[in-house]
Amino acid sequence: MLNDSLSPFSQKELWSFYSSDYMQSKSRKLWADLALLCGLRAFEVTLLNESEIVDTNLDETKVYAVDIIGKFNKHRKILVPRSLMTRLWVYKNSGERLNRSSKWDNHNSSIDKPLFINRSGKRLNEGSITNITSIAAKEFSSSKVRFTHSFHDLRATFATSLARFLLENDLLLGFIQYKLMSLLGHSSFSTTQKYIDLARTVTYDKRMQSWVLDVFGDLEQTLSFEATELEVGNTVSV
Template sequence: MFSGEIDEHGIRAIEYRDDHWVDNFPLIWSSGRQFDALEMNLYLEHRYKGLYRAPKRAARSNSLGGVSVKTLQSIANSLCIFLSWLAEENVDWRQVTAQASTQRAKYWLPVYRFRKSLIDLIQAKSLGRDSANLYMTHVRQFYEWAHRRGTIEKLPFEYQQLHIKRSNEHSNINSVFFISHRSPGLTVQTSDLTIPRKYRQKSLPSDQLSPYTHDELCSLFNTKYLKSSARRLWVDLALFTGMRAFEIAQFLDSHVIDPSVIDVASYHATITGKGNKERQILIPRTLMQRLWRYKNCAERMHRVMKWEVNNGTQHDKPLFLNRSGTGISEKSVSNTAIFARKELSRSGCVLERSFHDLRSTYATNLAKYMLDKGLEPGFIEFKLMALLGHSNFSTTRKYLNFARAVTFDSEMKGWSDTIFDGIDARLVDDYQHLLRGNDA
């Protein structure tokens, strides 16, 4: 309760503040570092409300203008790791000035010592370089927020402008992509708080591609667990479009249109992916037909009625709803492969693939399909990067390199020809458009 404005009779109006509940909002707690935990929680609140580093595009933000709860959970995880390290080392993160003025002295500051601890974990193969860089990015942003608030008098690190030039190791890659964009490189802002590339492991399990074989896909599809039309669609969306589990859980029913009205070989849909990054996916016509039938089936319409009772009819609703009329969770989607594996194991069949490996299957087979079509590697890399929503070429290139190195069996090649037939014309048109742009 709080005091409101004074009315015309001189009486102060009493207003009541409404609670604002946010499901799954992360909170940081520490028995020995309560003040630090409160400071970090305030930072999370400001990020969620858009008071600091609000997403530049509205489609990437929540209703208040800040980052999504999923992004917030990732930030909170990084800060929890940082807070645990601070408590273990018994240091104060507010120490931002080195006692000596030399360049080497700054590496004794807490934030640089934390960076060194992450590098030690990478070298011990207990942590991946990408994860360590994500932790450092979130910690660095927390320091920037604290500096803006006046909690610390200066930043313990400095930024610099770095010009990144594309390597010429593959001239055929430059011939399409960089000539068409008239850009030899780009300028980015960076600091020395990142994890150097020399610490990138070459053999981390998370870096290995594990696409399904034809026989493994047959085994997966033959399980009783995938007889459910919704679960089968989850798998097919990952397999035919490269969507992640959480992207499938958030997939809107407005993305599904009637194929009899718009008769094309493939359909575009704009989704929000990792890091609140928007991208377009291509949905083959045969898959869109099945999605349309599911969207209008009696069981789903019954669930839609429950959803609209709680949310109204104006809000975009997810395509996939559970029996209570709420959207399915990311875990429900990703667990599909786990339950299918358990079912297969009872019959003596071993399947060691995850749900995310369906995305690898899509990417590597699409790369192989485009190579067989004679499309230039530079275009393939560019197109894969766009369809998968990658932030850098190094992530995308591993799919192209894998497709070049691995010889797929004849069954897999036939399967690729079948599933990508619907988007073949769209890919070739995009390729020809780039070539025409180069000739102009």
């Protein structure tokens, strides 16, 4: 089967996952959304610095470019939707998080402060994030809901959905390949191509199509402009 190692969520599966009792925690929803809406790996969520989170009341930006650290300590820019940035800002300034932040300051004043800090005032453990899907799955074990997804499948959903969105908006294949590789932080183009190939074969139901448009609609103008600039630059260099 084509790319059977990739397993993006369906709209129904996303609804079931986010509706689970375990996922009613605001912080857990944010971890999941950073993978689903921005393509972050679990360990990249733990490395997200609080300085990258800004107050959306100060401007009208629809999509924020945020610096993160990925594999091999390489920095890259991800795109954070305005609605998610707003929720991250609220979390950053919540009472519980400020209490954890003060504990961090007692021991790590010279180190960039992460957004997500555990109760002991230390950087959140990667396992705490990757485990949310398996714990949610246990809730479904006694019901008729079949749930076998991993945390990484949220990232796969982001990549496949964005690839599908870009393909349907007729952007140049070369730009799509470049942009996905950049946003996902892949070191190998062959890995990126798997998502593009899968996006071409996946048939979304109407609810999933609507979700893709809602999530990535604000990106259309930005990415179309970027694609045009890249095309013009290539033409001039030739």
